[in-house]
Amino acid sequence: MTHVLHRQIGHRYPVAESARGIFIRDADGKDYIDATGGAAVSCLGHGHPDVIAAMKAQLDRLDYAHTSFFTTRVAEELGDDLIAHAPKGISHVYFVSGGSEAVEAALKMARQYFVEKGEPQRRHFIARRQSYHGNTLGALAVGGNEWRRRQFAPLLIETQHVSPCYEYRGKREDETPEAYGERLARELEAKIEELGPDTVIAFVAETVGGATSGCITPVPGYFKRIREICDRHGILLILDEVMCGMGRTGTLHACEQEGIAPDLMAIAKGLGGGYAPIGAVLVGAKVFDAFATGSGLFQHGHTYLGHPLACAAALAVQRVIRRDNLLAHVRMKGQRLKDRLRHRFANHHHVGDIRGRGLFQAIELVADRASKEPFDPKLKVHARVKQEAMARGLMTYPMGGTIDGARGDHVMLAPPFIVDDAAIDAIVERLGDAVDAALAATS
């Protein structure tokens, strides 16, 4: 008997009792490798002494001070730290408590920006199918996850969706990756023209696609063209790096590898590494300036904005990442993870694609490699893989609906940045066994 409304009613969840490094131990004493950092959150693993010490020290000094009365030293220091390493043009930070809140705030900032500029007729957001931006109503509306949206559709703000950059399924045989990216960019431009360029607020996209599509990486030049199109029409570019950002792909921000900077960017998850709930919007100077010279405020707010404990956790996490040179480690171990996945699955009959960047990798499962035919969704292959992996002491992040919200299965991995070679080998070995066992049970 439980009084907690769990994610899956009736499912018996093991009780997480303790955690250290890349392991979580349950109440029966069984250890699980946290190969997915929860949901791409625990970038430093669990129980990091430096982060815990910083949080304890913060609590001893100051627990909470509402942001309508005070600022805090720790929020200011974290703000300085994030801006010192932010993409070009970003000048300010708005702290919230998670990814959905960050996306909500970014959407409202974008709308207010145009109101301040005397363009109140701008009302459209364009985003991509097979994306995920969070579960609150605004974030759910821009998200392109059909399954998540369906029953709430009557409550969602109108959003236009264009194709994701999904090379494995979207690129034609006769197309180069660059030509594919160009085709997608033209699709966005056509959508902007159809709506009327002066009615569009922003284009919203995950730089590297996360949980819904399974680590889909942009083709070369795609985001450069997107940036150019947004600029030409005076439209803001909002990047959602809640999952792929803060070092996960091997650079602090995934957009660094695309050679572009957004006007607004949502970050969370790895920002605080799971030690406390925290997210943020990185705000471009032009948006900040419009607020500063206009109404003088961003019309928004929550009780826990800039919570000192969460800021202390995030500041400590970011300092450890830099001190221990963990971004280089992510690049190196990410390559090993990709190599091991290729070694194990490149000739697997039911793995159609292996993709991702840094310590953010996924495999897409298919019934038939040649035709890319997915498994029957009724088989719930993704759920079986998760169950088989848990039985083997491995936490993975499988999802169904990879292709269109209903069809397709993938398994994502997002291990902590501190992962070593032996752990990577164990992760891939256990995943291989879990996939084979899950598929054997379907045939």
Ligand SMILES: Cc1ncc(COP(=O)(O)O)c(C=O)c1O
């Ligand atoms: C890309 C992306 N945006 C937004 C969110 C929502 O973040 P949260 O669950 O912290 O609200 C997520 C969560 O998985 C995400 O992956």
